[in-house]
Amino acid sequence: MLKKVFLHFDGKMHLQLEPLYEKVKNNFTYEFWVKPEADHRLVEQSILGDNTQGQRYVIFPGHPNNLLQAGAGVSVGTNGVTVLEHTDCYFPATLVYNANLIEWTHIAIVYRNKTPFLYINGVFVKNGYTSPKNDVYASGTIGGLDPYGFFVGTVKDLRIWDHPRSEDLINDCMNNEIVGDEEGLVLNWSGYPHENNQIFSERISTHISKQKDIQQLEEINTHKKENNLIKNKKMKMIAFYLPQFHEIPENNQWWGDGFTEWTNTRKAEPLFPGHYQPREPYQDFYYDLTDPLVRQWQVDIAKKYGIYGFCYYHYWFKGKRLLEKPFNEVLRTGKPDFPFCLSWANEPWTRRWDGRDDQVLMPQHYGNENDWKEHFDYLLNAFQDERYICVEEKPLFLIYRPESIPNCSEMLDYWDILAKQNGLKGIYFVRTLNGHLPLSKLERFNASVEFEPHYTAAHTNCPNIWRMVSGYKKRKAVIDYDAIWSCILSRKNSRDDTKIFPGAFLDWDNTARRGTEATIYQGATPEKFEKYLSEQIKRAETIYQSEFLFINAWNEWAEGTYLEPDKQNQFRYIEAVKKALKDNGYN
DSSP: OOOOOOEEEESSOOEEEEEEEEEEESSEEEEEEEEEOSOOOOOOOOSSOBOOSSOOEEEEOOOOSSTTEEEEEEEEETTEEEEEEEBTTBBOEEEEEEOOOOSOEEEEEEEETTEEEEEETTEEEEEOOOOSSSEEEEEEEESEETTTEEOEEEEEEEEEESSOOOHHHHHHHHTSOOOSOOTTEEEEEOSOTTOOOOOOHHHHHHHHHTHHHHHHHHHHHHSHHHHHHOBSOOOEEEEEEOOOSSOOHHHHHHHOTTOOHHHHHHHOOOSSTTOOOSOOBGGGOOOOTTSHHHHHHHHHHHHHTTEEEEEEEEEEETTEEESOHHHHHHHHHOOSOOOEEEEEOOSOEETTSSOOSSSEEEOOOOOOHHHHHHHHHHHHHHHTSTTBOEETTEEEEEESOGGGSTTHHHHHHHHHHHHHHTTOOOOEEEEEEOSOSSOOOOTTOSEEEEOTTHHHHHHSOOTTOEEEEEOSSSEEEEEEHHHHHHHHHHOOOOSSOSOEEOEEESOOBOHHHHGGGOOBEEOOOHHHHHHHHHHHHHHHHHTSOOSEEEEEOSEEGGGTEEOSOBTTTBTHHHHHHHHHHHHTTBO
16 A cells, blocks of 8 residues: 555545446456445345445445346445445345454455455455346446445545456555556546546457456466366256246145245254254245246356256146246246256156156146147247257257156157257157156167166165164154265166266255155265265266266255255355366366
8 A cells, every 4th residue: 555645435425437337247356445434234145135225335336227237336334345236126235244444454346257256455255146137337436325325434546457356466456556557457546536537448448358368367377276187178067957936826726825846845844853954045045936037046156166057847738838937938038048958847746746646736648649749849949949958969858757658759759850840950868767667668769867866766776775763753764865875876887778867966855845754865965965976977977978967956945955055055065066077177
């Protein structure tokens, strides 16, 4: 901190240099020296909320005109730092850090792919939540804005860069004067109240065009040793995706008004000491999948931690569709931009949630060629989407229970003909190896996928997997998590099939659906999952020679297997995916 120039803010003033820097988004850096003289309101960190009161904005978040975009701001008090985002009906604190800041302190907020990272005095201390918005913009209103809140204290050397700065670069510059024409520098405000801070659009355009090169160079310098170990290859992790987190008339009729999958999870109770129930989403984020921001939030997290795509469950009952709205919106809007495929969950819907034929709510009938044509015409919209996952240039389509379909081979042959008539090279059909007996023969299918843990539990001779625990009402038989994974990892790929895609699972506990009759796998932890998944990735590459690995699941909350963050483990399970990929040399 070489200069003695600074500006004191008395809680009533601000400087508006630029409401939004529209060419600086998603990847950028704020940094400044600050000496706060009043505390600010510390709120719960979230991607939702309206935290407009009690803040002390060093940088006030600008307001884009588009609801799918937000401005980023920074509030600082003697009690810590908060990063907030702002657009209509959206003002969450995406990063909150409690600290004692009464002396001059250097603050840097680095946005990397819409995720804020906080550095204090050149040291990384915390990262926040990835924004669910399509774009997050840098803002240039210094000192706050009425009625949202004003900063109280002194500020100097405020800089905005059009790229995410590394820790080394932050340390190099924070105690040194800069010339002002450094690569990527958008704003350099020293602290004079009337300092000329005109932004030159020509320079921004030049900087933006070089942004990717700068970012890549910094990442190489920061993580050189780590990157030298990473191979240039890709393992495509596909997570099964349940679309039952929104209301539909049928569920309201069968289960009561307002029913969604969250209804099941909320009512779950533990059956024995140490039983993890109910499963509660992180920060009580009981989302609704009809909200496009939720779907974008899911994809942002999935991308960040190495998930390649989603396999959406598809429910078709001889022309009747259920739970179709979220996926229809994915098709209609073209968003989120994320690979996907479909798995036809062709079981009847029953009150037992297991596809058995008793207490049927929605029966499954397959019809004739006219019905097959209607079904194909719906699927064609998805197959022709550029995001659809393909193998051998054919759309990848899973069927959960092929053995239940009369004339299955004839139907698939007909679909393949229709696909070619519509400009496709055919359809890549995949049968699901699940827990049902017997499994269908391969015949018309191109490949199979192992749906874990059901496939291993039902079709592999796994000794000593059952354990008895003393429950609150009665003794309960549970399956040992480590034992079932041992069976998965020791099984040879010895089936006669031409191709098998391996599977993995995080956990399994369907107490939320089945109560005391639940099937429970006991002993799962994120650390174990990382270890077992890492081994399964090795097997996918060497034994299965597969580019795909299917994970059960992204969001099966009522069955206890989900990568989404929850209150107990937060992001540790999905972080385990990224670590397992890194362990195997995948970037």
